[in-house]
Amino acid sequence: MKYACCLALFCFLLTGCVAEEIIDEVPILFIVGYDQGEDEKIKGTISLQTFDPNQKVETRAFEAEAHTSKGLRNQLSGLPKPISIGKMAVLLFSEDMAEKGIIDILDSFLRDPAAGRLIYVGVVEGSASELIKNEFQYLQGIGPFLQNLIKESIEYGNMPQNNIHLFDYKYYGDGMDPVAPVLRMEETEVRITGLALFDDDKLVGKLNLDEMFMFSLINKSFSAGLYELELPGGEYANLQKIKSKVNYKVKNGNTNPSLNISVKLNGNVVEYTGEKLTKEKKKEIAKTFEKKVEIQGVNMVEKFQELGIDPLSIGDHARSQTRHFDFEKWNEHYPDLPVTIDVKVNIGESGIID
Amino acid sequence: MKWFKKGASEKPENLEEMVKDLKQSIDFVDYENKESDQPYRLIYFASLIDPEQLHRDLLPVIKESRSKSLEDLKGILPIENIEISSKLPLIQERLLEGHVAIQLSRGQKVLLVNISLRKSRDLSAPEIEFSVMGPKEGLVEDLHTNMNLLRRRIPHPRLRMKEITIGTVSKTKVVVAFIEGVASEQNINTVMQRLEDLDFDIISDSSFIGQMLEDNSLSVFPQMIDTERTDRITGHMNFGAFAILTEGSSNALIGPINFGQLLVSFEDYYLGWNIASFFRIVRMIAILASIIATPLYVAVLTYHYELFPSKLLATLISSRSDIPFSPVVEVFFLEVTIDLLREAGARMPTKVGQTLGIVGGIVIGTAAVEASLTSNILLILVALSALASFTTPVYRMTNTIRFLRYPLILFAQLLGLIGVALFGLFILTHMIRLTSFGNPYLAPLYPPRIKDWYDSFFRLPYVMQKNRFQFFRGKQSKRFEDKKKRKHSLDFDEQ
Amino acid sequence: MSDLEQGNRNDLLISPFLIMFIIHSNQVGVGVLGFQRYIAAYAGNDAWIVVIVTGLIFHLFIWMMYRILSDGTFDIIDLHNKWFGKWIGSVFNLALMMYLLLGTIVILRTFIEVIQAWMFPELATWIPVALYLLLTYYVLAGGFRTVAGICFFGVIIPVWLVFTATAPIKFSTFSNLLPMMDHSLKDFALGTRQMTLSYVGIDILLLAYPFLKNPRSSRIWAHMGVLLTTLVYTMVMIVSLAFYSAGQLQQSIWSTLIAWKVVELPFVERFEYIGITFWCFVVFPNICLTMWGASRVGKKVLHIKQKYFVIILIAFVFTVCVMVVNRDQVDYLNTLTSIIGTYVYYFYIPFIFLYSMIWRRVKKRI
Incomplete structure (x- = not known):
């Protein structure tokens, strides 16, 4: 009660x-x-x-x-x-x-x-x-x-x-x-x-959209949608289910830094405007793609360096790989940080018919 | 009750006075035959005795015997259970039990012969605790029949039945049945002690006793199971519980119990262990959902709409957009409607009740939504939670679940989810504190007795149920002996 | 000596493994919702190591406590009286009581601050305080077994929240944890001092000890309790370090709650509301245990029946909680507890430990 x-x-x-x-x-x-x-x-x-x-x-x-x-x-x-x-x-x-x-x-x-x-x-x-x-x-x-x-x-x-x-x-x-x-x-x-x-x-x-795709590929490990690749012969190949594995390596973060980005790409070809998708053709597609990512990637990083911005979190990668990291020094070095990008492309499936 | 006791204390001084007093009832017979060779006098309640037995077994013997004394007559009568007494209280008690008092000459001594009439309905299948599988044998209102049913299921010398009479007016016979050695003495002593201490005038049903025996009578949780299933009673007795049978009640009380057993349907034991376990878990989730579904509706819609993803939000808002009431009013309206339907259905004859349920459910529900009194999502929720509340195998638990919802809805309205949680804490604390005949209510969950878990949230196969529950603290803990294991297990190709 | 010696002793006791839940539930409280930034302020990305180190230190304290309690079934109140005499012992005991009460007030008021900040800004403080304290009375009236039961369920019911830690992983950067061991010993020490507040609470063992069946065999479970706490804190810390950037973490007062904002289930979003709701169950054992401890001291030192003393305590806690009106005062209370907690653990317990060792040596010689 x-x-x-x-x-x-x-x-x-x-x-x-x-x-x-x-x-x-x-x-x-x-x-x-x-x-x-x-x-x-x-x-x-x-x-x-x-x-x-x-x-x-x-x-x-x-x-x-x-x-x-x-x-x-x-x-x-x-x-x-x-x-x-x-x-x-x-x-x-x-x-x-x-x-x-x-x-x-x-x-x-x-x-x-x-x-x-x-x-x-x-x-x-x-x-x-x-x-x-x-x-x-x-x-x-x-x-x-x-x-x-x-x-x-x-x-x-x-x-x-x-x-x-x-x-x-x-x-x-x-x-x-x-x-x-x-x-x-x-x-x-x-x-x-x-x-x-x-x-x-x-x-x-x-x-732009094309650059955004490149950005996504080298930013983080990532799996993307569709990408249309122009081949040297004026042919086009459509890549799907692209998976990237990205690894940033910063050397000498505090003293004389240099950056290497290694990108491993996996993708499927779903459409190809050329005649037959042979093994050689696949290799060619992979090579073209590799080159494209490398060149565009380096250009993009250079653009970022000019603008003085770091959307790829390169500074943070450097911090995580350097003991007693010094951000002030890093900011000094950043605009002329040498950057290399290694890309390896592996073309997997190409559909259920040859 | 005092008036009654006072009346009863005006004890008649002698037999004649008592007869005179009892004669005020129309069914009381005081017949004296002085004309026959053997004069005799019969005193009995016509409503209580079996006239056939009186005429067939008793009267001819009395008439033909030439015995001079009651003792002689006792020797001749072909009926057991005869006693000679001159104690007025005993005589009165026996008369009220359906004995006939015989005198050969005027005096104080009478011969009491038991020829009481037992009228009881036939055995029938349990109506409340229906099950698809398993025996369909339910208790009836007659104590003797019920004892017979139990004894037949456990023909074991250790099945003890102790009798005690309760009720100053109703003089109800109550039997405590248990298996000695399996049931803990402590529990039996507790229940016997409490039964002896009971003081009440009339016991209409076993539930009277149930309510008065409970450890905490303020609690809404049942601390004993009411059941009409004989298999359930004997099953629990074998775990180590006792059963209380009451004259005139078709329900037995089982105690001590724990909360988990209220969620166990005895049919679980007739299905395979894996299937039974699955349904047991489903039932537990259903019961939990049934309690908290509508309070959560109130809490979330009144205070925390952010919890819904955008897509669901649109559905909810549009379903409620025409409704002029706040969620709590809406919920109370529907919950009370469901409870009204249930109450009405319970009072009606079965067939009318069914119609009422369907008509009420469909017509009122649809009309309420059409009239924008409630949202259709709530209607689904309330209907589902009502359905879920009826999955409880013990009827009294169903009521508890339905009851608990109302304070929860109130708290949900007052403090949103925090209110629900705080009231949840209150229920939790209450259940931790609650005991059934001194045994913790939440066992084997708390205090944790992992050895008892084989038959709690789930049920393991019978071979793994070697030991009786520790919960009941009985002496004989083994249910059966281990069989010898096969020495080496067969390989795939040896089978 | 011990009041449990008389009467139906066995029925009041609890199984030794429940001490795990008691210790764990008394350690984990509101702190988990926002302790990260205080540790990270010193130890940065190594904060999770600090969490583990502090956990290990508390294992040491458990070991010390069992040595202190090693003979008989006395609690610390009896031991104070035995070792320091009635008067000084009573001073110690009353100090202990105030410390426990401070614990109750801090946890209750901080949790209500969380409710007010996150769910109901207009909620008057006295309402949840009163509801909580009424519930506490109801629990304490059921005796220690009920208190232990609340601890048990206070751990079991919210345990599934552990799985929600997987949701922020989608937005996490685990390289935040690198490079490991990049901080000086001083930073670690300062971090450890900050972390102590989150681990405080094993002191309840000193009072609960005589209520355990076979108290000696409970040692392993007490360690398990601390281990469980360490695991929980470490997990929360690692997730937080990966989910927030260093600067952002320092901005976030309730890091755990904010991280719950990203949990998305098919029918539930914004998980912090559910988190806070379930935290009602996490906080409650803390309040019950500390109040229980304080009322035990009252019973044994002031000789007032728990029945009445709890009411006095509740009135006191209620008044203080209502008097704390703003966030700064709540913060002050937390800082105060942190300082007192540090002293209790790093000075008082080692002191009592050494004292008990010496006392026993001396007694043996005589």
Whole structure:
């Protein structure tokens, strides 16, 4: 009886002790786009979705300007309840916004326990606001669609792993710099056009799709989607299920560093425009591929060195291979670090017919 | 109850007064025959005795005998269980048990002959604990028949049955049956002691005794198993438990038990060990899910929608988008509906009950969704968890499970997942503290007795069940002797 | 001497192997959710070695404790009285009680801080504190066997969370652990000092010892308990080092919880909420054990029945917990415990150990 009384009293006192966030009453946000506003302000655009029982998604876009990203939330009047970022999927930044640095905005998401760590950060060629406001015919709404698009191009395509956590990882880590996908709005759809390169949190360059593939191959051990290879004879071979095994070797990290990247590639030929896929032809394909990766890879690293960025985490590799690693010295050496890439390609299957 | 005791204490001074007192009931007979050669007087309750036996076995003998004394008559009567007494309380008690009192001449001494009428329904298959396999033999309301059923299943001299009478009004006979040497003396002493200490007026059913014997009567968890299956009773007795049979009840009580045994269907022993183990685990998961499914629904939809992946989220939101209530109202509405259906079904005759269940389930459920009172996902969840709660093999446990859900839903509404966890901790603590006749309720899980695990979450083959449960602390721990193993195992091509 | 000598002793005792769960559950608490950055601040990528080294040191402490307790079935309260006399012994015992109470307060308040920071920012502190303390009373009222049961289930129920450690591997860089042994001895020592707070809790052995059946045979299980803790901490540390970059780890207050954010199952995302929910089960044994220990001291030194003394303790803990209002105060409490814990383990236990050795020698000669 004593217990029961205590319990009853408690329940009475407890009612309404925490704020509810009922699933269908909270405006759930999947996507935010940030553009440069007037007077150093940030222009934020969100799209809200309403679900009706027939599972059709209606999207409404809102826009506001403020100096901080949290300030934006206050500006978004006309919403029934404070918006919730618990299911935030994609953050988009316009190029001019990204060039000025985005860590302040990211920080507000990293700090908030409600936000996830698998949010994708994307850079939009053009205006992020327009991309969000544009009414595409995507069934799930633009937010979940973009989330899916980026997720699948990471899992099945040629894009390296990236999300807000990895952005933060590389931002705070020494000897590495973040990357993010670049998106472009076309009339009826959104496309991924490459990889954005950041110096800390500022956009400094971009890779196109071809370079992005090379980047993925030499960045980390990786298995990629499809790649079309041009052979010297004007023929084309299509490679699939490419698996790379990457090994970074940094010598004399503190004194006189040099880098060797060895890449072992495995791939299947699924399409070939030439006449017959003979053993010799396969060897030729492998050779061409090797050369291509080597040349493009070295060019890419040189480009990074010029820009003074390190998206391949070469500095971090050096740290892990050098005792008492000194980052200051490394930063001095980095721009003219000699880099060699050894690639070995092995062509495996070539389909079930000869 | 005081009024009654007071009334009973006004004891009649002599036999005549007692007869006069009892005559106020219409079924009481006081017949005196002075005309015949042998005068005699019969006193009995017509409603309790067997008239056929009276006329066939008793009266002719009395009439023809020329005995002068009751002692002589005792020698002639072809019936066992005859006693001569002049003690009024004993006489009254015997009369109420269906004895007939015979006098040859006026006085205080009577001859008491047992010709009570035993009316009992025929044996029938267990209705509540139905099983596809195994014997279909259930207890009935008659104590003697029940004892007979048990004795036939265990024809062993060590099967002891101890009788005790409980209830100031109902004078119910209660039998404690156990196998000596297998059951621990401590448990038997405990139960006998508690039965002797019981003081109550009327025992309508064994469950009265069950509730009064429990270690913790505040608990919602059953601390004894009610069963009508004779195979279950004898099986548990062989583990080392005792069974309490009650006159007028078709349920026996088994104790001590542990929590795991409440989740064991006796049919598990009739299936192969691997299949039985699988279904046992399925049943445990079902029961857990049944308790926490709707509280989790409330907690997650009210506080932690982030837990759902985006795709599932869309489905959930759209299913709830027209519903004007918060999840907790919705859940309470449906849970109460299900409980109402169950209650109504239980009160109705079987066939009406079935119809009611189907009609109620389909019509109310569909209508509630159509009317936007509940979401269809919740409907599925509630229906599934109701279904899961009925997989419990012990009926009283089903009620416990259904009951536990309500406070959990409340806590889920108050503190979300934390509330569920805290209430879970409360239940856990309660179960750790709970005992059944002094034996820990969560054994063999806690305190951990790994040797008893062969028949707990899963059931190993019988050859591996050499020892009785340590849990029951019996003396005779071996169930059977080891057979000699084959000296060398056959190779593949030797088979 | 020992109050367990009288009465139905055997029924109050627990099997020796349960000491494993008792020790493990008293060691692992809220600390696991965010201890990584404090260690990594000194030992960097070698932090996991520090974790193992500290684990080994605590094995040494277990060994010392068994030597201290080696004769009879006395707990530390009896031994204090025996060795230092009634007065000084009582001072020691009361200090022990305050230390245990501080443990209760720190763990309870820190966990509620986690709930407030992660789940319900508006939640008033007194509500979960009151609920937890009521539950604690219910557990303590069931005697030590119930406390041990809560420890047992407090380890068994959340054990599956170990498997969630595989999820962050997808985003991990294991070369973060290289080069190994790249830090000075001083860094290791400082890291070890920081790590001590996470391992604190084996002191409960000093009080629980007389409640064990065949206490001598429990030694192996006590070591197993510490081993289990070491494994858990090492695993968490390695995963964290690989999942975060060095700079990022220093930014993350609750590294373990943040790492749970990347777990994705078909029907559940954002695993930290489930993690915190199950942490309710991890934290509870800590509260029960320390409160139980404190009430034992009260019973044997102040001669107040546990029944009543626990209520006083609960009122005290409740008041202090409610008075701690912000994060800085919680941090202060943690630092304080860390300092006191260091002294208890690195000075008090070796001291008692040596004292007991000398005491026994002297007594033998007489």
